[in-house]
Amino acid sequence: MNHFNSRRRFLASALTLAGQQSLPLLAGLGAAANASAADDYKALICIFLNGGNDAYNTVLACDPDSWRQYQRYRASGASPIALGASDALRLSPVTAQAGREFTLHPALGALKKMFDDGRAAIVANVGPLVQPTTATAFRNGTAVLPRELFSHNDQQSVWQSSKPEGAAYGWGGRIADMVAAGNSNNMFTCISTAENAVFVSGRTLTQYQLAPAGVTAIRPMTTTLFGAHNHPLANIITAPSNNLIAKEYAATTRRAMEAQAYLSSAMAASGSGGIPEPSLYPHPVTGVATVNPLAVQLQTVARVIAGRSSLGVRRQVFYLSLGGFDTHADQIARHGDLMARLAHALSYFDKLSGNIMGTNMREQLTMFTASDFGRTLVTNGDGTDHGWGGHHIVAGGAVRGRDIYGAFPAIGLGHEQEVGRGALLPSISVEQYGATMAKWFGLSTSQLRDVFPNIGNFSQSTLGFMS
Template structure:
């Protein structure tokens, strides 16, 4: 039975959209503005870098021991155009890395355009988590093929798996695990308005039940638009007049005025609090070199990360101790022309993360590396077998975690065999994940300050797994 959408329900939902601070908004702004009252020694931030489209793990982190490399070249060269990368030591070849812990005689490398990430890995500030993916509970290839496994809904669907990664639910979910962490920890902030922030538009990852995501443009604060338009499509209600006239007797107009005024005040407050861009504040990212055209090009990921840095630098003025951020880099659905397209994406990823690591070391005079952790996520991995000159939708994938609190220079989890017919292959080399998103996220959440007793609130499938912490955070 559908509950009628009454005026009471409408007002409740609008109040939720406006935020849930117990203080009147003006008083809250004053509290946020009192930088001296904010104890930023306890500050921590988590940044999700979402690689939209499904990143190809096989050409990102590669097993290079002879058996693995033979299988890699066999299946990646079987199409009309080879998508196999050159071996270690060859011109333009993959970049060898040496994890601190041995992996049963196996050797590894990174994509040749991830040189900056290799440097961070070698320096101990980047770790790799192998074969992470959406799981409800541990399963096997046999259970998957027989239909006996409990599986996430709508596997291999972009929209649904993006949502499952970010929220544990398929498309249509309302709350993400970044937002659920914000719900638990926002009480340590002077105001919850800037607890969860997205530079990539509406993202379920940073949506909570009580904490609303705050969206900023890649280059800064997003303005409130259409103030010279009309409410409800009628010329009797010009928005600017309604907003400046609080004497309206219409209940809906009063609620609308309250929400828009709050958005305008937040916009003005954050805009004035954010550290400036440029020499006097947060240095702008350099351009990166497109490996295909050799042209210097603006990197949208680095621009978003500069905005994140500007917000973090304003943590004292904002009165925040915990923040969750969402940024994204698109283009990873490489069904065709993969070798060229993926090369550019890897160059952008390495450039953006290296830039953020560098500025984090001296963020307005403070080294924030220990207090900020960045991690990658993606819809899913891709198949080992080429479809001609690209790859198709897979499942598990390898991910990077970066920061001063990361136990870097290591690969965590079971790195799968390369080839077909092994115990992680669900078909064409699509990988059955050996680590779940819930385990991956819970490891980050524990460092972030979520109590062990609350982890299952944030990650509903976590109780199904014996190992709750994958061990990659200090």
């Protein structure tokens, strides 16, 4: 009987074969990479701030002119959202911006230490762009713009993929596609500890999803029943079948179960003898110490990285998220808590990366923030509304830190980087931001053009913040 009498049957059979054969080889592949994976390893770690982070209250321009404008638009309303300028959190960037002074949100003290130590930088006014444009062109309708601006779902997708909602793959996944040949096992190249994210979906690579605290088993199939060696349900749904759909379902399930067991054994333990637990973080308003979910995700990332040799990976891309940034109301308290979580988690991983199971990996690990969009300068009375450009953080030992990259925009209304109520027209595109890290990751100029379709529209394809 000819099992390959149609393209569809051929593909289904090939997928089943891959599912049956790939995972039993994982241990051997990992062992073969043991000696080299630890020596030539890099990871990109995207921290997505879901909801649209208010950049104006993250990095503040506090020179006298900027401060007057900031207070004018944020110190009004029923519940003012203006912060005080803290001398203790003043930034002294290596590259001065004439007449400008800067400070951080009061909860970002741990980030300031990383900045001052040269392991963190600010990239100013980043956002989705198709090509350079002006506020004048935006207002008169002649600008070529990304689709569906100011929409949460679409702009999350545009940030992650250059396309609105419905995109099949993102630039993190495409970067991974380009370097995957260096991994002897690609199953764990793209990993999300949060939602199913287009950012870590490639054309050829599929993201592997973890729970924030680690591997999630398929239950109850990974348990026993009445002391039996294998749960009967596992035997039933992974059994061979002549039906192509059933065969692929069984192969996929079997692959998931084997991958779960393999990754669990490769990851470092948490706590004593493994990757240290993050400390509790104090809520900046209540003072109550509690678990930081972002730090827990970063602990899981470190546990995976510690198992890189067994997994056979030299390049990995991770996606994490922290939600709650859609601060239309109660912004001072809500945003302050989120900034405290972010700073606590960044500092925790910065310390971890200096000693992951006895190895200093700071030069090999780069964290960066992303978000739907920035927010308006003008308060709505108790919060802010959807904007466009925003300021972002890049951190790690390979970052050319203690600097602000890109011209910091003026504060106020009516200038050339403002498109309404203080929403910022980005001066740096997401693609330039991503391409800078992709180049550090090992991509060539031609590969950058493949991953970032609009990069050729900008005179400067990379920004210099990576060593």
